[in-house]
Amino acid sequence: MRVLPHVILAVSVCGASVFSPSVQAVDAVSMEYVGSTLWSGVNDVAGQGNYLYAACQYGLQIIDISNTAQPTLVSQLYLPPGGFIGIAVQGGLSYLAANAAGVAIIDVSDPANPHLLSWCDTPGSASAVAVNGSYLYVTDAWAGLHVVDVADPEHPVIKGSYDTPGDARDIALFGEYVLVADGYDGGLQVINVALPELPYPAGGYDTDGIARGVTVEGNLAYVADADGGVVILDLTDPTGPVRLSTFPASTFLRNAGDVAVYESVVYYVGGYLKVVDASDPDNPQAPDTLEGLGYFTRVSVFGDQLIALEPTRGVSILDLRNPLAPLLLGQYRMAGAVTQIAAIGNTLAVGDDPNGMHLLDATNPSRPEEIGFVPALMQCLGVAGHGNYAYFVDADSGTHIIDISDASHPSEVGRFWSTGRDLEITSNSGFLSVSGYPDGNSFYSLVDPANPSKIGSYNASYAGRAACDGRRGYIAAHFYGFQIANLVDSQAAFLEWKLPTTGWIADVVLDSQWLYLAHEASGLFIVDISDPSNPEVIGGYGLGGLPGSKHALGIARADNLAFLALDADGVWAIDVADPSKPQLVAAYNTLGNASRVAVSGDYVYVADEYGVVVVRVNHPTDVLDESPDGLPNGLQLAQNYPNPFNPRTNIEFSLARKSHVLLAIYNILGEEVAELINGDLTAGTHRVGWDGRDARGNAVASGVYLYRLSVEGKTMAKKMLLLK
Template identity: 25%
Template structure:
């Protein structure tokens, strides 16, 4: 082995490093210092160059193997080094300083959508032999972080495969990869780790990570209106969807009108049939519901007809729920609706969490146009939904009580 002493004070020898040796524990024949490098005849391990810029932590920087290296001489004017081997003769070598250490390549792992084991692939290369490769991982779940766990690889040539066990939903896994070569050099990826027994047992400060998110599509339970609908110009109504995610993830709502993204981000879209472009025409309304990983969508086509004055003695030809007036209101407002045939009609008012606050109509009605008064004097200020059901007609409007 090699011992390092500090001789700045020639009267006192200070031991800096008691021992440094190769994996094979070969015999040191002679050693020469040139700059920040130690040139060593390491007998059966050949010609070895160490970087000694940090005397207490020398590391291998160059190596050329012969069978029985007996001596080396690095001081030729040309900068070349001559080495002699008892069996194979004289060699002339050129030493160019450079890192001779394992190199690990790995690009990380995306989020995982099941609890199956995860295979981590890494490429580890070295000028010599890799004698040990490891993966260390730890988990965090519900705020509790585990200790580091060791995984050894299955490998073929320089391609290594590490298998991390599967974990439950919303578990976060951090990991790093370590390798040690046949001259004792240890590297980790991400960089910064060290240690031996096992190699890389002292972790770096940064890690690769992925999360386990076990989820499916959001579930769309119901929506109103139930399909395409026809309204007159200047009509207003709410399109409402009721959805959930079975794994409890928050749902994100994105609405488009005629292919253009709107500012609506809730499960309610307030639609108004504007006068421009002039009717008759159609608008398309589309909602995309996402849990951050998967999504689904639904689409409505709204047919807009020109406005007509409905007189009391004129027949009603279509179902309609008009926007209440006034709106906002305090405390009373009028809700107007039309039914074109004898129909059982229910008109109720709900708050935003789906609780029914009052039932205004619940009976059979003959064809016609109806005005219903709604009094909110016993309610708090806020947004309320008026919903009408008449046969297959199902419509909601948003009303604002402002006290």
């Protein structure tokens, strides 16, 4: 669910230090999504015409495969709350299964400009979809099967449901029947849907393992049965499926997750692709395992092509004209796990585990485009940059120095090993810090960035991310707390100060006399190092919630703000203008797992596992109508702008004094759609954005909405128009 700016009370405990920030007023600072790139996490595909439609963690991607040797991205639609795992396409509509969020219905009549039409909220966790005519069929995990009338795609209606005995996972259509792969307890379920309002069980087959996938060819059903292998069933009588054969479980057949069939040849995955000649379904041939193509999780047939998915590498297209010997035609490559990021001027260096380092042109900061790539020999563990050079750590092959003066043609100009196996890397103000196992942190001067000069090293027991000012190394030593190493004598560095902590210091930023620490469990710590021999922890901001419910993994600084990457909770902006009293001013919940963050101007770039998310920071606006003492005259509510809008608008209001404020959005029926603010605000002008979504994060329909401001018994309201 997206996090709108709101009042938060947080308490953090770390060692002997306790930070209990008071409830802070929501300022006009806000963060909004403006773009994303380097998507990974493809979970399912469907084909139509010259296009593949991919269900990804972030939303929908449309890929042009008219030239199968070079598939190209046509468009993508970033769609909260994310987590899309199933897809079907018919005509100009695409249907995406989104777990607990239900099913998104998207207009794809113009592949270059897909847009959301509606959501169908299902009671369970939507995992797979199939469509035929005006009916959509949804497997909904513990809630079974739903039949949805989509004759009016902007207003889908669940017409009927059947609660299967197991955990409905996959779906296939067979005449007036729907076949459901029903997990551990249900095997294969055959559901009669001739009457959409009254679907009922017509038959089934109890497989030996966990039924995860199902497909149909002719009168035969093929069930991917996890540890049970693949089961072939005769559906001549759908009410009594008959097992013909099973590819038994074995070392290389375990974890069968999905299955596809083309001209009686079976393809199934859960690792390497297996090919089985099942022209005699009673006696299929031994499977042939194709290890060189990839490690796949899903397969499907589209025309005479096999589409195979690797969530962290992308889509492979195979030629099936010789079904027993599929040949690779082309690949649509995607990023792997995006875990590292650094801003180097107008270039972003992005660490992609396991593939390498991507270089993005961020001249247009909201739409960074990939222009270069440096492959990893084994595994990209960290990235950093300075001037015209990028540095990235490749597991077991050291730190690589890359000239990016022409980022479209990066070239390696050197490589070095620090101590032990290089693990992480950071840079700041002309210094480079590299952590290695088992020998600690090494620090380098970047006076000559093509040839870093070693200043010294220190073993902090557990090497982590670090910063350096030339005389000292500031080390986030993970579970060993935070440590400051004196590097004046490069041959005899020593521990000068240590902050013991309970838990894990994940990241550190050095900014003049201040150190900003990201504590994994407790949040932000601010350390005054104006007297390096006697540092002092002077402020902090806790994560709040239940212990262990949030995780601070990365930190960046810009202007008066510190940005925390908070794993599954996205990114927070914390005002640190007064380091002794930091306050949360904005938050944005990305759709992945935020691990690192970089800042350039008003733009925040988040390494979010499933891609790079770009968030813009919107700063306070000027006061609208001031009295002589600089405060607004009375309560004021301005007309939203822009108006009409699509999909985002801004609402400004002014308070003459500190007050409790409730600002909410309502539809024309008077039903509350979203609550934007409910808390105490200071006197002055405030601005908050609304992105056209309800409290659950679902996009609302076009129409007239009201925004109502309630302050100390006074209420003001105005209309606004959302046009899509």
